[in-house]
Amino acid sequence: PFAPTVAETDELIALAKEKHLMLFEAITTAHHPHYGFIRENLPDVVISHFIVGQQGEKYVSTSKDGIYVISNTGTIIKNLNIRDVYSLFEDSRGRLWAATQNSGAYVFAPGGKMQHYHNSGKKPEDIAFNNVRRFCEDSLGNIWMSTYGGLVKLDAQAQKLIHYRYEFQYEALNIRSVSPLLYDNQGTIWIGSFHNGLSTYNPGTEKYCWYHAKRDVDGRLNSPLISAIGQGYDDNIFVGTEGGWVSMLNRKTGMFERLPVPASLYDMTVKSLLYNEDEQMLYVSNLFGNIT
DSSP: OOEEEEEEETEEEEEEEETEEEEETTTOOOOOOOTTTTTSSSSOOOEEEEEEETTTTTTEEEEOOEEEETTTTEEEEEEEOOSSEEEEEEEETSSSSEESSSSOEEOOOSSSSSSOOOOOOTTTTSSSSSSSEEEEETOOOEEEEETEEEEEEEEEEEEEEEEEEEOTTGGGGGGOOEEEEOOOOOEEEEEEEEESSSEEEEEEEEEEEEEOOOOTTBBBOOOOOEEEEEEOOOGEEEEEBBBBOOEEEEEEEEEEEEOOOOTTTOBBBBBEEEEEEETTTEEETTTTOOOO
16 A cells, blocks of 8 residues: 655655655656665655655655654654554645554644544544545645545534545445545545546535546546546646556546556556646656656
8 A cells, every 4th residue: 555655855856665765856857966865864664655844844654663754954853653654744734644544644733732533433523434545625724534435524613524425326426435635726626536536526516526437538537546636737637547547637628638658667557646837747656666
């Protein structure tokens, strides 16, 4: 479950892959002279995710050794003892969120206070599933979580969890086993799921839309196994898939366009996407940690 993650830091592209955190020059992806400066300060750990905070801190989550907080100089500031972290997210208030495989979600305030959202089996207001995967934040400050059982919202005002449960009678709500999430510039939440393609939800109108995948059909999503979602130029949506490479939803036409597959690519299982607005470049990491 711990897949290569591509992110941007200090005008460089960073790739977190297994036991290494590697830095590359933007655009050319040639090795930077400071290659490996974070890796050298980390113990022998298996990296699960990596993000850069608003203040430049680098957060590295691991499978068994917690979350490392690293300064701009590569010094480990502290270690947060949270196991089996799947992904990390920093919200607009500077809080660090950690999604775990079996322990729900943790949130750390800048002052150090921690809160834990998990299913204890005793409280009806608990999160329904402890398998949490990704986060996003909407314009009202609500935090959305993807879980094995569907979509969950933490209401910013009421501070309570709202579950958007799986409904068999509505195809557009067929969002069980959700993973990637994206809140776009138009106020829409994009929801990627395993085996059921791509859905959207508009919190303002409370309307869903479902994009059915059909391999090798023009204008359609190429795979129902969604692994990454990103937003690019003209608000177009990039969708990475397991085995179907990357498709782009053209917001003007409403149709999907498949991105060309590099000749040197030998695996089309996408694990993360990063769009660099300044350079108008899309970076894609695949299952084996190659950046395209």
